[in-house]
Amino acid sequence: MTTDKELFVSAPGKVILHGEHAVVYGKVALAVSLNLRTYLRIRPCSNNTVQVNLPNIGAKLSWDISELQTLLPHFQANLTQEPTSPTPDHLAILKKFAGFAEGSIDTQSLAVLAFLYLYLSICGKDLPSLDMTVWSQLPTGAGLGSSAAYSVTVATALLTFCSRISDPRKEKAEMLRWMKDELDLINRWAFQGEKVIHGNPSGVDNAVATWGGLLRYQSGQITPLERVSKLQIVLTNTQVPRSTKILVAGVKDKLHKFPSILEPVLSSINAIAEECQRVLEDLVAGIPGDHYSVLEELIDINQHHLNVIGVGHPSLDKVCQVTASHGLHSKLTGSGGGGCAITLLRPDVNPSTVQEAKEKLTDCGFQCWETIIGAPGVLAHSSCSMAEDIMKFF
Numbered sequence: 347m348t349t350d351k352e353l354f355v356s357a358p359g360k361v362i363l364h365g366e367h368a369v370v371y372g373k374v375a376l377a378v379s380l381n382l383r384t385y386l387r388i389r390p391c392s393n394n395t396v397q398v399n400l401p402n403i404g405a406k407l408s409w410d411i412s413e414l415q416t417l418l419p420h421f422q423a424n425l426t427q428e429p430t431s432p433t434p435d436h437l438a439i440l441k442k443f444a445g446f447a448e449g450s451i452d453t454q455s456l457a458v459l460a461f462l463y464l465y466l467s468i469c470g471k472d473l474p475s476l477d478m479t480v481w482s483q484l485p486t487g488a489g490l491g492s493s494a495a496y497s498v499t500v501a502t503a504l505l506t507f508c509s510r511i512s513d514p515r516k517e518k519a520e521m522l523r524w525m526k527d528e529l530d531l532i533n534r535w536a537f538q539g540e541k542v543i544h545g546n547p548s549g550v551d552n553a554v555a556t557w558g559g560l561l562r563y564q565s566g567q568i569t570p571l572e573r574v575s576k577l578q579i580v581l582t583n584t585q586v587p588r589s590t591k592i593l594v595a596g597v598k599d600k601l602h603k604f605p606s607i608l609e610p611v612l613s614s615i616n617a618i619a620e621e622c623q624r625v626l627e628d629l630v631a632g633i634p635g636d637h638y639s640v641l642e643e644l645i646d647i648n649q650h651h652l653n654v655i656g657v658g659h660p661s662l663d664k665v666c667q668v669t670a671s672h673g674l675h676s677k678l679t680g681s682g683g684g685g686c687a688i689t690l691l692r693p694d695v696n697p698s699t700v701q702e703a704k705e706k707l708t709d710c711g712f713q714c715w716e717t718i719i720g721a722p723g724v725l726a727h728s729s730c731s732m733a734e735d736i737m738k739f740f
């Protein structure tokens with residue numbers, strides 16, 4: 347257990363350029379981290395309780411260690427070094443313990459279950475008394491990977507707190523990060539947290555939140571794409587709430603109902619992601635070509651495919667119409683069904699065109715902002731290095 351009083355960790359949200367939903371079925375996804383982060387503070391308590399404060403979802407809970415210890419017999423297998431998957435029995439036990447009625451689980455309660463699962467699995471040898479607060483710059487449930495940033499910060503904090511990985515603050519390094527093998531362990535535990543929240547996640551979201559930057563992801567294979575050009579995008583939040591778990595389940599049902607119709611669509615989405623990577627690499631290599639026209643066409647085709655698999659929404663169609671009327675191309679990002687869309691900006695785009703499109707989108711009740719992509723993955727922070735405008739939430 348770390349001796350220092352309190353530890354801060356943070357992890358970025360993400361946008362998926364191409365490959366959402368198809369990546370759940372082993373296809374390629376291209377995803378990039380955002381400069382919006384989730385922050386977590388963890389500190390030891392001396393009152394034999396575990397206190398969890400989640401202001402973004404209005405949850406504040408506390409349990410006695412003695413109560414939590416009654417659950418340990420069900421988590422013995424988890425005490426191995428290897429991250430273990432939550433089973434239906436684990437989730438039923440945790441729902442009952444947390445007082446959540448079976449079947450009535452809203453996505454917000456899933457955060458509590460994910461914490462309990464990770465706490466009992468990672469710290470099970472000697473349950474520590476602790477106080478944890480998580481606050482995020484990311485809108486939750488909007489397709490920006492808030493669940494993954496949450497799972498990565500919780501896994502990182504618990505692994506560091508229980509000395510399962512090193513405490514980077516002791517290394518006095520410039521950027522407080524972990525070694526590759528420790529980041530890999532963080533990512534694999536965070537994936538277990540995503541399984542509680544998403545049901546059947548691909549792992550792309552927690553990979554981006556852990557490693558940061560732009561990466562290619564396919565069936566657990568993570569390929570950082572440092573040598574590709576940075577894209578300028580506008581993020582639009584339709585503010586339409588939705589649950590990734592429900593949307594991912596819906597695609598699974600449709601795929602089982604129409605396999606010969608849906609499988610070619612998923613394969614086409616895979617080809618779009620591959621072609622996008624090729625174009626981005628040509629861009630950075632200075633190979634001549636109308637690269638941005640191709641990138642725009644890929645965005646349009648993929649958006650139509652995402653509608654076909656059932657994860658579109660009228661609000662997302664509206665974003666596409668408004669931006670298209672300004673010569674810009676957009677697609678949903680993340681699980682869809684509302685949430686966020688991305689719009690590609692050409693380097694030579696007229697700033698007034700972008701401003702007009704953003705004003706029209708705002709008039710539709712959407713929230714939109716230009717964003718910087720490629721932020722670092724999970725980081726540790728000393729209290730004194732935390733920005734004041736973040737610290738006010740802790």
Ligand SMILES: Nc1ncnc2c1ncn2[C@@H]1O[C@H](COP(=O)(O)OP(=O)(O)O)[C@@H](O)[C@H]1O
Nearest residue numbers: 402453454457482487488489490491492493590
């Ligand atoms: N800052 C946070 N605090 C607490 N829970 C969070 C936070 N961010 C995300 N979550 C959990 O993740 C859920 C949203 O996950 P999901 O439906 O996958 O949407 P997305 O990952 O696109 O934001 C929330 O309902 C909550 O359970």
Ligand SMILES: C[C@@](O)(CCOP(=O)(O)O)CC(=O)O
Nearest residue numbers: 367489490491547548680681
């Ligand atoms: C739809 C999916 O491909 C991405 C989900 O992203 P988000 O939770 O909506 O940010 C699911 C997954 O890859 O786990």
Ligand SMILES: [Mg+2]
Nearest residue numbers: 491493494590
């Ligand atoms: Mg999610």
